[in-house]
Amino acid sequence: MKHLLSIDDLSTDEVQQLFETAADMHDVQRRDVKKLPALRGRTVVNMFFEDSTRTRSSFEIAGKWLSADVINISGKGSSTSKGESLRDTVLTVCAMGVDGLVIRHPASGAAHQVSQWVDAAVVNAGDGTHEHPTQALLDAYTLQRHLGSLDGRHVAIIGDLTHSRVFRSNVQCLTKLGARVTVVAPPTLMPSGIATWSAAAGFETSYDLDEVLRGAGVHGRPDAVMMLRVQRERMSGAFFPSAREYTVGYGLTRDRLALLDPEVPICHPGPMNRGLEIAADAADAAQSVVLEQVSSGLAVRMAVLYHLLAGDLQGQQGDVA
Ligand code: NCD
Numbered sequence: 001m002k003h004l005l006s007i008d009d010l011s012t013d014e015v016q017q018l019f020e021t022a023a024d025m026h027d028v029q030r031r032d033v034k035k036l037p038a039l040r041g042r043t044v045v046n047m048f049f050e051d052s053t054r055t056r057s058s059f060e061i062a063g064k065w066l067s068a069d070v071i072n073i074s075g076k077g078s079s080t081s082k083g084e085s086l087r088d089t090v091l092t093v094c095a096m097g098v099d100g101l102v103i104r105h106p107a108s109g110a111a112h113q114v115s116q117w118v119d120a121a122v123v124n125a126g127d128g129t130h131e132h133p134t135q136a137l138l139d140a141y142t143l144q145r146h147l148g149s150l151d152g153r154h155v156a157i158i159g160d161l162t163h164s165r166v167f168r169s170n171v172q173c174l175t176k177l178g179a180r181v182t183v184v185a186p187p188t189l190m191p192s193g194i195a196t197w198s199a200a201a202g203f204e205t206s207y208d209l210d211e212v213l214r215g216a217g218v219h220g221r222p223d224a225v226m227m228l229r230v231q232r233e234r235m236s237g238a239f240f241p242s243a244r245e246y247t248v249g250y251g252l253t254r255d256r257l258a259l260l261d262p263e264v265p266i267c268h269p270g271p272m273n274r275g276l277e278i279a280a281d282a283a284d285a286a287q288s289v290v291l292e293q294v295s296s297g298l299a300v301r302m303a304v305l306y307h308l309l310a311g312d313l314q315g316q317q318g319d320v321a
Contacts, residue, residue, distance in 0.1 A: 151178035159228030
Protein backbone atom coordinates (compact mmCIF):
# COMPACT_ATOMS: atom_id res chain seq x y z
CA MET A 1 0.00 0.00 0.00
CA LYS A 2 1.63 3.25 -1.15
CA HIS A 3 -1.24 5.64 -0.30
CA LEU A 4 -4.55 5.45 1.57
CA LEU A 5 -6.98 7.35 -0.62
CA SER A 6 -10.06 5.15 -0.49
CA ILE A 7 -11.33 2.11 1.40
CA ASP A 8 -11.23 0.49 -2.02
CA ASP A 9 -7.39 0.53 -1.78
CA LEU A 10 -7.56 -2.13 0.96
CA SER A 11 -8.40 -5.84 0.82
CA THR A 12 -10.34 -7.39 3.69
CA ASP A 13 -7.10 -8.99 4.94
CA GLU A 14 -5.33 -5.65 4.88
CA VAL A 15 -8.13 -4.06 6.92
CA GLN A 16 -7.82 -6.81 9.53
CA GLN A 17 -4.02 -6.44 9.56
CA LEU A 18 -4.42 -2.71 10.18
CA PHE A 19 -6.79 -3.53 13.05
CA GLU A 20 -4.22 -5.90 14.58
CA THR A 21 -1.62 -3.15 14.49
CA ALA A 22 -4.18 -0.67 15.85
CA ALA A 23 -4.80 -3.00 18.81
CA ASP A 24 -1.05 -2.92 19.58
CA MET A 25 -1.13 0.87 19.25
CA HIS A 26 -4.10 0.98 21.61
CA ASP A 27 -1.93 -0.74 24.23
CA VAL A 28 0.73 1.94 23.70
CA GLN A 29 -1.91 4.60 24.54
CA ARG A 30 -2.30 3.06 27.98
CA ARG A 31 1.42 3.34 28.80
CA ASP A 32 2.92 6.17 30.83
CA VAL A 33 5.48 6.78 28.09
CA LYS A 34 3.60 6.70 24.80
CA LYS A 35 6.52 6.94 22.38
CA LEU A 36 7.58 4.32 19.86
CA PRO A 37 10.69 4.79 17.71
CA ALA A 38 9.06 3.36 14.55
CA LEU A 39 9.01 6.55 12.44
CA ARG A 40 12.15 8.21 13.77
CA GLY A 41 13.68 10.31 10.98
CA ARG A 42 10.43 10.44 8.99
CA THR A 43 8.56 13.66 8.34
CA VAL A 44 4.77 13.86 8.14
CA VAL A 45 2.90 16.98 7.03
CA ASN A 46 -0.77 17.44 7.90
CA MET A 47 -2.37 19.74 5.32
CA PHE A 48 -5.90 20.69 6.32
CA PHE A 49 -7.82 22.96 3.98
CA GLU A 50 -11.05 22.41 5.95
CA ASP A 51 -11.77 22.75 9.66
CA SER A 52 -11.09 19.77 11.89
CA THR A 53 -10.65 18.98 15.57
CA ARG A 54 -10.31 15.24 16.04
CA THR A 55 -8.94 14.15 12.66
CA ARG A 56 -6.16 16.72 12.59
CA SER A 57 -5.13 16.39 16.21
CA SER A 58 -5.22 12.60 16.13
CA PHE A 59 -3.03 12.46 13.02
CA GLU A 60 -0.64 14.88 14.73
CA ILE A 61 -0.50 12.88 17.96
CA ALA A 62 -0.26 9.61 16.00
CA GLY A 63 2.79 10.85 14.11
CA LYS A 64 4.40 12.22 17.27
CA TRP A 65 3.86 9.05 19.30
CA LEU A 66 5.55 7.15 16.48
CA SER A 67 8.51 9.61 16.72
CA ALA A 68 7.97 11.21 13.30
CA ASP A 69 8.58 14.92 12.86
CA VAL A 70 5.13 16.39 12.27
CA ILE A 71 4.15 19.79 10.96
CA ASN A 72 0.68 21.21 10.33
CA ILE A 73 -0.33 23.47 7.47
CA SER A 74 -3.81 24.89 7.14
CA GLY A 75 -5.50 26.71 4.26
CA LYS A 76 -5.79 29.89 6.29
CA GLY A 77 -2.29 31.02 7.14
CA SER A 78 -0.60 29.26 4.20
CA SER A 79 0.20 30.66 0.77
CA THR A 80 -3.03 29.21 -0.68
CA SER A 81 -4.74 32.26 0.85
CA LYS A 82 -2.42 34.37 -1.39
CA GLY A 83 -3.68 32.53 -4.46
CA GLU A 84 -1.11 29.72 -4.72
CA SER A 85 -2.51 26.60 -6.40
CA LEU A 86 -2.88 23.34 -4.49
CA ARG A 87 -0.28 21.78 -6.79
CA ASP A 88 2.31 24.49 -6.09
CA THR A 89 1.67 24.34 -2.33
CA VAL A 90 2.01 20.57 -2.28
CA LEU A 91 5.13 20.52 -4.47
CA THR A 92 6.70 23.24 -2.30
CA VAL A 93 6.11 21.29 0.89
CA CYS A 94 7.32 18.04 -0.64
CA ALA A 95 10.51 19.72 -1.91
CA MET A 96 11.51 19.78 1.77
CA GLY A 97 11.74 15.99 1.84
CA VAL A 98 8.40 14.94 3.24
CA ASP A 99 7.64 11.23 3.66
CA GLY A 100 3.92 11.36 4.47
CA LEU A 101 1.25 13.87 3.49
CA VAL A 102 -2.10 13.78 5.28
CA ILE A 103 -4.57 15.92 3.39
CA ARG A 104 -8.10 17.22 3.96
CA HIS A 105 -9.59 19.30 1.17
CA PRO A 106 -13.08 20.49 0.22
CA ALA A 107 -12.75 19.16 -3.34
CA SER A 108 -13.74 15.54 -3.95
CA GLY A 109 -10.80 13.77 -5.60
CA ALA A 110 -8.18 16.18 -4.17
CA ALA A 111 -6.19 13.49 -2.31
CA HIS A 112 -6.07 11.29 -5.40
CA GLN A 113 -4.90 14.23 -7.49
CA VAL A 114 -2.19 15.09 -4.96
CA SER A 115 -0.96 11.48 -4.96
CA GLN A 116 -0.19 11.86 -8.69
CA TRP A 117 2.08 14.84 -8.05
CA VAL A 118 4.29 13.64 -5.19
CA ASP A 119 6.51 10.76 -4.08
CA ALA A 120 5.31 11.00 -0.47
CA ALA A 121 2.70 8.57 0.86
CA VAL A 122 -0.66 10.37 0.77
CA VAL A 123 -3.44 9.78 3.29
CA ASN A 124 -6.91 11.07 2.48
CA ALA A 125 -8.25 12.74 5.64
CA GLY A 126 -11.49 13.70 3.89
CA ASP A 127 -11.99 14.97 0.33
CA GLY A 128 -15.20 16.93 -0.12
CA THR A 129 -18.22 14.65 -0.04
CA HIS A 130 -16.24 11.73 -1.44
CA GLU A 131 -14.30 9.64 1.11
CA HIS A 132 -12.85 9.61 4.61
CA PRO A 133 -11.17 6.21 4.81
CA THR A 134 -9.53 6.49 8.24
CA GLN A 135 -12.90 7.46 9.77
CA ALA A 136 -14.50 4.33 8.32
CA LEU A 137 -11.58 2.22 9.58
CA LEU A 138 -11.87 3.62 13.10
CA ASP A 139 -15.65 3.16 13.07
CA ALA A 140 -15.34 -0.47 12.01
CA TYR A 141 -12.50 -1.06 14.48
CA THR A 142 -14.64 0.37 17.31
CA LEU A 143 -17.65 -1.71 16.33
CA GLN A 144 -15.57 -4.87 15.96
CA ARG A 145 -14.34 -4.41 19.52
CA HIS A 146 -17.96 -4.30 20.70
CA LEU A 147 -19.56 -6.86 18.43
CA GLY A 148 -16.69 -9.35 18.07
CA SER A 149 -17.00 -9.69 14.33
CA LEU A 150 -18.96 -7.54 11.90
CA ASP A 151 -19.80 -10.54 9.75
CA GLY A 152 -23.60 -10.77 9.44
CA ARG A 153 -24.16 -7.86 11.84
CA HIS A 154 -26.64 -5.15 10.94
CA VAL A 155 -25.43 -1.54 11.02
CA ALA A 156 -27.86 1.33 10.40
CA ILE A 157 -26.34 4.59 9.12
CA ILE A 158 -28.65 7.56 9.57
CA GLY A 159 -28.50 11.19 8.52
CA ASP A 160 -27.26 13.58 5.87
CA LEU A 161 -26.04 10.99 3.39
CA THR A 162 -25.81 13.37 0.43
CA HIS A 163 -23.00 15.39 1.97
CA SER A 164 -21.29 12.60 3.91
CA ARG A 165 -17.89 11.20 2.98
CA VAL A 166 -18.08 9.20 6.22
CA PHE A 167 -21.12 7.33 4.88
CA ARG A 168 -19.46 6.65 1.51
CA SER A 169 -16.33 5.16 3.11
CA ASN A 170 -18.31 3.33 5.79
CA VAL A 171 -20.60 1.51 3.39
CA GLN A 172 -17.55 0.15 1.59
CA CYS A 173 -15.69 -0.78 4.77
CA LEU A 174 -18.62 -2.37 6.60
CA THR A 175 -19.78 -4.44 3.61
CA LYS A 176 -16.16 -5.53 3.00
CA LEU A 177 -16.17 -6.91 6.55
CA GLY A 178 -19.44 -8.77 5.96
CA ALA A 179 -21.85 -6.41 7.74
CA ARG A 180 -25.40 -5.88 6.51
CA VAL A 181 -26.02 -2.17 6.14
CA THR A 182 -29.18 -0.06 6.01
CA VAL A 183 -28.85 3.64 5.25
CA VAL A 184 -31.62 6.01 6.32
CA ALA A 185 -32.21 9.62 5.26
CA PRO A 186 -35.01 11.94 4.24
CA PRO A 187 -35.58 11.83 0.46
CA THR A 188 -33.87 15.22 0.03
CA LEU A 189 -30.67 13.95 1.69
CA MET A 190 -30.59 10.56 -0.05
CA PRO A 191 -27.85 10.79 -2.75
CA SER A 192 -29.07 10.62 -6.33
CA GLY A 193 -28.26 7.30 -7.99
CA ILE A 194 -28.25 5.45 -4.67
CA ALA A 195 -30.62 2.78 -5.98
CA THR A 196 -28.00 1.62 -8.49
CA TRP A 197 -25.18 1.75 -5.95
CA SER A 198 -27.11 -0.02 -3.20
CA ALA A 199 -28.19 -2.78 -5.60
CA ALA A 200 -24.59 -3.31 -6.75
CA ALA A 201 -23.01 -3.09 -3.28
CA GLY A 202 -25.77 -4.98 -1.49
CA PHE A 203 -27.01 -2.51 1.11
CA GLU A 204 -30.55 -1.38 1.93
CA THR A 205 -32.02 2.13 1.89
CA SER A 206 -34.95 3.47 3.90
CA TYR A 207 -36.80 6.73 4.54
CA ASP A 208 -38.38 5.38 7.74
CA LEU A 209 -36.09 5.49 10.77
CA ASP A 210 -38.64 4.11 13.23
CA GLU A 211 -39.25 1.09 11.02
CA VAL A 212 -35.50 0.39 10.79
CA LEU A 213 -34.94 0.76 14.55
CA ARG A 214 -37.89 -1.53 15.30
CA GLY A 215 -36.39 -4.16 13.01
CA ALA A 216 -39.19 -4.08 10.46
CA GLY A 217 -36.73 -3.71 7.55
CA VAL A 218 -35.05 -6.50 5.56
CA HIS A 219 -32.12 -6.85 7.97
CA GLY A 220 -34.10 -6.89 11.23
CA ARG A 221 -33.08 -4.99 14.33
CA PRO A 222 -29.78 -3.09 14.12
CA ASP A 223 -26.73 -4.32 16.06
CA ALA A 224 -25.24 -0.81 15.86
CA VAL A 225 -26.39 2.64 14.81
CA MET A 226 -24.28 5.38 13.31
CA MET A 227 -25.68 8.91 13.38
CA LEU A 228 -24.29 11.44 10.88
CA ARG A 229 -24.08 15.19 11.22
CA VAL A 230 -26.36 17.48 9.26
CA GLN A 231 -23.66 19.29 7.23
CA ARG A 232 -25.18 22.74 6.92
CA GLU A 233 -21.92 24.23 5.62
CA ARG A 234 -22.24 22.09 2.47
CA MET A 235 -25.91 22.93 1.86
CA SER A 236 -26.69 25.64 -0.67
CA GLY A 237 -30.46 25.51 -0.18
CA ALA A 238 -33.05 24.14 2.22
CA PHE A 239 -33.00 20.35 2.45
CA PHE A 240 -35.70 20.12 5.13
CA PRO A 241 -38.36 22.57 6.33
CA SER A 242 -37.00 23.16 9.85
CA ALA A 243 -34.55 21.73 12.36
CA ARG A 244 -37.50 20.55 14.44
CA GLU A 245 -38.95 18.63 11.53
CA TYR A 246 -35.59 16.95 10.84
CA THR A 247 -35.33 15.84 14.46
CA VAL A 248 -38.89 14.51 14.47
CA GLY A 249 -38.23 12.39 11.38
CA TYR A 250 -34.57 11.45 11.64
CA GLY A 251 -33.10 12.42 15.01
CA LEU A 252 -32.00 9.85 17.56
CA THR A 253 -34.37 11.22 20.18
CA ARG A 254 -35.01 9.92 23.69
CA ASP A 255 -38.04 7.97 22.41
CA ARG A 256 -36.03 6.33 19.65
CA LEU A 257 -33.22 5.51 22.07
CA ALA A 258 -35.77 3.44 23.97
CA LEU A 259 -36.29 1.30 20.84
CA LEU A 260 -32.65 0.15 20.95
CA ASP A 261 -31.32 -2.68 23.06
CA PRO A 262 -29.08 -1.17 25.76
CA GLU A 263 -25.97 -2.88 24.40
CA VAL A 264 -26.37 -1.55 20.83
CA PRO A 265 -23.42 0.84 20.24
CA ILE A 266 -24.32 4.37 19.15
CA CYS A 267 -21.64 5.97 16.94
CA HIS A 268 -21.22 9.50 15.67
CA PRO A 269 -18.04 10.68 13.91
CA GLY A 270 -18.37 14.12 15.48
CA PRO A 271 -18.77 17.00 15.63
CA MET A 272 -22.32 16.40 16.93
CA ASN A 273 -25.25 18.76 16.51
CA ARG A 274 -26.84 17.97 19.87
CA GLY A 275 -30.59 18.34 19.73
CA LEU A 276 -30.67 18.06 15.93
CA GLU A 277 -29.51 14.61 14.71
CA ILE A 278 -28.79 13.26 18.20
CA ALA A 279 -30.39 14.06 21.57
CA ALA A 280 -28.15 14.55 24.60
CA ASP A 281 -29.76 11.41 26.12
CA ALA A 282 -28.37 9.35 23.23
CA ALA A 283 -25.02 11.16 22.90
CA ASP A 284 -24.30 10.65 26.61
CA ALA A 285 -25.93 7.22 27.01
CA ALA A 286 -23.86 4.37 28.42
CA GLN A 287 -24.11 2.70 25.00
CA SER A 288 -22.69 5.76 23.19
CA VAL A 289 -19.19 5.01 21.83
CA VAL A 290 -18.50 8.52 20.55
CA LEU A 291 -15.43 9.15 22.72
CA GLU A 292 -14.20 5.62 22.24
CA GLN A 293 -14.27 6.33 18.50
CA VAL A 294 -11.86 9.19 19.17
CA SER A 295 -9.34 7.05 21.05
CA SER A 296 -9.74 4.24 18.51
CA GLY A 297 -9.13 6.86 15.82
CA LEU A 298 -5.74 7.63 17.28
CA ALA A 299 -4.79 3.94 17.36
CA VAL A 300 -6.03 3.38 13.79
CA ARG A 301 -4.19 6.45 12.49
CA MET A 302 -0.99 5.28 14.20
CA ALA A 303 -1.48 1.94 12.44
CA VAL A 304 -2.05 3.61 9.07
CA LEU A 305 1.06 5.82 9.38
CA TYR A 306 3.06 2.86 10.61
CA HIS A 307 2.09 0.63 7.67
CA LEU A 308 2.58 3.38 5.09
CA LEU A 309 5.89 4.70 6.37
CA ALA A 310 7.56 1.88 8.30
CA GLY A 311 6.30 -1.35 6.91
CA ASP A 312 4.62 -3.18 4.12
CA LEU A 313 1.08 -4.31 4.83
CA GLN A 314 1.72 -7.68 3.22
CA GLY A 315 4.31 -8.76 5.76
CA GLN A 316 7.44 -7.22 7.15
CA GLN A 317 5.40 -5.96 10.10
CA GLY A 318 7.89 -5.06 12.79
CA ASP A 319 7.41 -5.56 16.48
CA VAL A 320 5.28 -2.53 17.32
CA ALA A 321 4.47 -3.43 20.90
C1 NCD B 1 -16.47 14.04 9.68
C2 NCD B 1 -15.87 14.74 8.47
O1 NCD B 1 -15.11 15.69 8.60
O2 NCD B 1 -16.18 14.28 7.38
N1 NCD B 1 -15.88 14.38 10.90
C3 NCD B 1 -14.72 13.84 11.29
O3 NCD B 1 -13.81 13.61 10.54
N2 NCD B 1 -14.63 13.53 12.59
C4 NCD B 1 -17.94 14.17 9.71
C5 NCD B 1 -18.54 15.53 9.85
O4 NCD B 1 -17.88 16.55 9.71
O5 NCD B 1 -19.74 15.57 10.09
